[in-house]
Amino acid sequence: MTVLFTTERLSVRKFVPDDYNDLADILTDVEVTYFEPYETFTREACIQEAINFSKSTEFFAVVLNDKVIGKIYFSDKGFGSYEIGYTFNRAFQGKGYAYESVFGMMKYAFSTLGVRRIFAEIDSRNTKSLKLVERIGMRKEAEHKELFPRKENNNIYNDCYVYAILKKEFKG
DSSP states (O other): OOOOEEEESSSEEEEGGGHHHHHHHHOOOOHHTSSSSSSSOOHHHHHHHHHHHHHHHHHHEETTTTTEEEEEEEOSSSSSSSEEEEHHHHHHTTHHOOOOOOOHHHHHIIIOOOEEEEEEEEEEEEEHHHHHHHTTEEEEEEEEEEEEEEETTEEEEEEEEEEEEEGGGOOO
């Protein structure tokens, strides 16, 4: 398994097909996937998703003691600018793992990959995610009004914030 980097408690690596069960613990949780731009998965669909992730250069597994507790999306958007996203198993939220792994990903990206800028698009109601990116040092760059339809009511559109940080601003 290819490990990108390790932090004090975690390792971040490429997904492998055998991660499907841990991935299902994340992607089948309606509460966890609520702010995601995709629908909640079935456990069966996670088998194929783990295979897809294992072939992807954009999805990475956050691992604690051999258990995948989260995933990080990190996608090249051109000109040295990358988008970051993250989703974590509800049982492991509130313990600093998201901060530790996302901060680690940024540190790795800026120091090893030569990334210039990292941004995140976050539903304005996702207070946990907004606190996380602010704690990391990202700044709010934009607000998109009524961008995406709400999952439970397609007649209501949600606002989205864009947060970003430049390599020269990162305190890693």
